[in-house]
Amino acid sequence: MSRPGLRALIAGAGLSGSLLAVYLARRGYDVEVFEGRADPRAVAGGDDRSINLGMSARGIRALRRVELWDALAPRLVPMRGRMIHRPDGTLVFQAYGSRPDEILHSIRRNELNAFLVDRAEKHAGVRFHFGRRCVSLDRDTAALTVADVLTGERRTHRGDFVVGADGAFSTVRRRMHHGLPVDFQQTFIDWGYKELTIPPHADGSARTPIEALHLWPSDNGLVVGHPNIDNSITCTLLLPLAAERGTPSFATLPDSAAATAYARATFPDLPGLIPDFAAQYDAHPVAHLVTVRTGAWHHRDRVVLVGDACHAVTPFYGQGMNSAFEDCLVLDECLSRHPDDRAAAFALFQALRRPHTDVLADLSMRNFVELRDRVRSPLHLARARADLLLNRMFPRLWRPLYAMVSHSTVPYGDALRRARRQDAVLAVTATAALTGAAWATAGFARRRSFRGNR
Amino acid sequence: MSRPGLRALIAGAGLSGSLLAVYLARRGYDVEVFEGRADPRAVAGGDDRSINLGMSARGIRALRRVELWDALAPRLVPMRGRMIHRPDGTLVFQAYGSRPDEILHSIRRNELNAFLVDRAEKHAGVRFHFGRRCVSLDRDTAALTVADVLTGERRTHRGDFVVGADGAFSTVRRRMHHGLPVDFQQTFIDWGYKELTIPPHADGSARTPIEALHLWPSDNGLVVGHPNIDNSITCTLLLPLAAERGTPSFATLPDSAAATAYARATFPDLPGLIPDFAAQYDAHPVAHLVTVRTGAWHHRDRVVLVGDACHAVTPFYGQGMNSAFEDCLVLDECLSRHPDDRAAAFALFQALRRPHTDVLADLSMRNFVELRDRVRSPLHLARARADLLLNRMFPRLWRPLYAMVSHSTVPYGDALRRARRQDAVLAVTATAALTGAAWATAGFARRRSFRGNR
Known part of the structure; x- marks a missing residue:
């Protein structure tokens, strides 16, 4: 309780926002969290386009630091390596590492989010406001304006500082940078993705080995599958967005008729694992993948960004959430090192983190190419x-x-x-x-x- | 008059917006141009931070095409080469080229802008609305919302299409891309600039040779001077923004006391050419320089970007305005090639132009380094x-x-x-x-x- 009475406003109750609420509450801060979407505890499966999460060492360390890991661990499925589904239908297993702790842990984004919100809310100083979308920010006074997504009614809240944990297309970032000479880059890859779920058998048993990250590589598309605690596997079909040189793409596979034929030819065992492949293909949207690099992560002692808001990466190293959690831990350490100078703490946070998240962005793109082309070589x-x-x-x-x-x-x-x-x-x-x-x-x-x- | 009755809304009455109004009027379109600033014909000197313009072959060709060059030419000052002001006070002249037409032509941005607005307005179908800032856009219906900068009153105008000629921080671009997976990059250089004017003598004669681009190179700053028709020279002092390793910068030269000593040591003849150097230094703001690259230059047949809105470059090749004028010419040719398919014309425009404006952005940055470090070698x-x-x-x-x-x-x-x-x-x-x-x-x-x- 080093700075009792300080009031933090967090825009975004996603993974980084809700974990940071825990960190800040443990510092004795009052924390108000505003989120345009509904409470994840009230939503069954999320929005059908969230790539599942592979929790690894960095995420685990950040959760351990605030004593959340032990409660979360039983909800995760260990992934001990990659299970490659070869075009001839055979499976090849590659262990992730040589040590017993060199494994990843799979969880649905929405489940993890609900867990974090639940734990954050147990702190007396933390309040969540769902259905409240951040629409504006006065960066000099840390005044955050939020709108009720149903009524449109706006209210301005004042804090000692604002945290932008509002994702790759952050409103806080945009308002914080408005009119300032700040470098910014957003780059989309020319592939998109669609979520498809392998359900468990009727008796609850798994259709394919559960404790692995599943990969269906090919030159014409890629499927990645993350296991869930209920023995289902959430798959992500990755394909070029546009038609080019006659190769398959979401443009050439607009509906399930074409897509089923393509999947049978390219990932022979996949359609058999998803009984309602056609219905899922037609129902689920195609989503995009973006890399974001941002020149300024903070404004004086008033605004700071964390997670995707300052460094969105493509998911191909499985590090988006892990690096966002690491942000929370590092930002907390910076606040400890500069207890009386928040601007210095925020500046140190950016100086410590940005060189590494820039590298992560590059590595994630490199891994995309590797996953796409080389895993099976x-x-x-x-x-x-x-x-x-x-x-x-x-x-x-x-x-x-x-x-x-x-x-x-x-x-x-x-x-x-x-x-x-x-x-x-x-x-x-x-x-x-x-x-x-x-x-x-x-x-x-x-x-x-x-x-x-x- | 190939498409009479078509209505174009142009956001921005700067250089590209006002020239494009001429082009579109000559096609028989009705054109409404909205601009947040005041009419350039009513403003004396501009806003004290506009780098002067060097009109070269591309700009001249675009003006010739719409029969504006002959009327404009007498208002320009020919620059036959670079006049290097060496630290020892001597002058060295480098001709631009070996042919008589290999010269540049200098004019104040505001004067050129006023000329173009004046000429555009002579077309029956063209109307300018100054003090009307573009605040929103419906990209699918080409509905542009503008606000009166004095009263704040908003009005929505409908056209067949909207042109975003509203500069490097284009509102049209932002609204057009909103929520779409579009690549975008803005990169500032870590140098800024300040405008300083060498006035003519009291009798109207020039203090230094007029028919040249003046350069004061050094390792610690750079001054570029463009001649004006009244025998003054508009200079741009370029310096690093932040203090680093003890070198001069706008941070270490916050006011004219420090700046005068610096200028005397670095550009010995300059303070003598500007009698009110101190007053100008203190009065003029430090401005920034940005490069912008944009993934999508148009939205269907409804919105298209020109000039800085799609490809802002640093001024070190003197091609910002020239390339914006070339945009007008090329876009007009694309509309001619696809008279009945504006979406195809816009797509062709981007396909033809973007590879070249990307190269221009790189060349402009390369020239910055060359001007800064190597001109005097x-x-x-x-x-x-x-x-x-x-x-x-x-x-x-x-x-x-x-x-x-x-x-x-x-x-x-x-x-x-x-x-x-x-x-x-x-x-x-x-x-x-x-x-x-x-x-x-x-x-x-x-x-x-x-x-x-x-």
Whole structure:
């Protein structure tokens, strides 16, 4: 209770907004959270276009810090690796890592959101206001104007500061930057996605192994499936949006007739796993994927952004929610380091986080290409196995990039630098081996490690 | 009068909006133009932060096409080259090109704007509404809502289509893209600028040679000066915005006391040319420079963007206005090619223009670095002279990039490709000369020209 009496207004009761409410409440702040959508506890399945979440080390650490992990853990499904559905119908399993804790945990976005809102609301100082959409902001006075989504009635609330946790198309961000010289970039990928669910059997049992992330790779589309606690699997069909050179796309597959034929040819076992494939395909919308980079994450001591509002990434590294949770933890640490200077805390938050979330944006795009094209290639599998082998032999010296991003809390940028050093060592070693010049290895390796330590 | 009765609403009566009004009026359209600012004919000097304009071949062609050039030409000051003010106080003149028509023409933004509004208004179908700010747009019905800047009163106008000519921070663009998956990027440079004017002597004569673009280069700031028809010179002082490593910046020069000392040390002859340097420095604001890239330039047949609204560039190639004028000409040609399908005309406009304006954005940033750091270097001067010499020797085969951008109407992207081929030939020739391997020249040159023609 270092700063009792301070009042925070949070725009957005999604994942980052509701977790941050817990963090701020534990600092003794009064917290009001405004959200245009309905209370997630009152909504059954969400909006049919939320890619499921893979909780990994960063998200778990942020939940542990505020003592939420133990209560949440039983609601998650462990994913121990990738289950590749090959075009010939066979399954291939790739473990995520060599350690028992190198697994991901799957949960529906809406379920996690409901859990967080519920826990946040148990704090005396936290109040949620659903159906209240943020429409404007006075960035200098931390005055947030919200509109009742039913009546349109507007009310302006005043706080000591405002948190923009209102997602990739953040209103707080737009109002905070209005008229200021702030860099901004939003980039959509030219693929979209559609949600399809593999239901459990009538007796409740699973139609396909549950404890894995399911992947149906192909050159003409990609399906990713996350398991749910009820033995269903939420699948995401990814396809190019526009028709080009005769390849399948959402444009060439406008309805389930065309889509069913395409799915049978491309992912042979999938239609059989989804009895109502056609009905789901026709009912669910096509959603888009965006990367957002933002120049200014805060305005003085009055406004700060977290999560997608300052760094939306594509979901292909499974780190969107994990990095948003990490934001909450880091922002809280910054507030601890500058208890009497919130502007300095916000500036430190951006300085500590942005280099790493920029790297995450790049890695997420890289992984999109890898998932789309290379997961099924023998070379990629060999490389992944080599990484695992090296990791088992030299567990402290060698960690694959994927493991550092997903199973550690090493900052993203540091993880990338370390992986590049490892790649260089591999390349030099392989070159030396191929040329038979074993003496070169030692020399190069020494030089490389010297560089790495600068 | 191919489509009589069509009604265009133009948001913005700046340079592109007022010229486009002329183009559309000549097609027989009714045109209503809405502009939040006052009528430029009623404003003396503009807003003290408009970098002067260097009219070059592209702008001239677009004005000629609608028979405006001859009336405008006498109001412009020819700039025959760059006049470099060296730190030791001496002047060095670099001609722009080897041909008599390779010159630029300087005019104040406000004067050009007033001229265009005046000419546009002579067309029966054109009406300007000043003090009317565009606040909203229904992109599907081409309904534009404008507010009276004094009373706040709003009115919605309906047209067949809306043109967003409302600048880098276009409201039309924002409303047109709202909720759509459209890429967007705005990037500010970390330098700002301040306008300073060298007045003529009391007898009306010029204080420094008039028929040139004036440059005061340095490692710690840059001044660019454009001549005016009244023998004054509008200067733009460019400096880093933030203090860094002890170098001068607008942050370290907050007022005229510090700025005068800095200017005396860095641009020794400048303070003497501006008797009221201190007063001007304190009175004029610091402005920012932005590059904007936009994914979608039109919405069906209802909305289209021109000029800064779709491709704002930094002013360092002097092509912002020229490329905006070229937009008007190209859009008009597209409307001619698709007289009965405006959506196709708009799509063609974007397809034809965007690759080239993207290149212009890159070139403008490259030129910023060159102007800042390299103009005074002997190597750069030697390179510029070599380009001019080659151009004189092989006028049809060899044209420097600068000449193609500024003195021709070759599309920007094509100009860059041709310059790269020329650079490659230079590099190969120089290498051959240096190695004495004259036989290599012919072989490489053949190969290069083959590649170039693919």
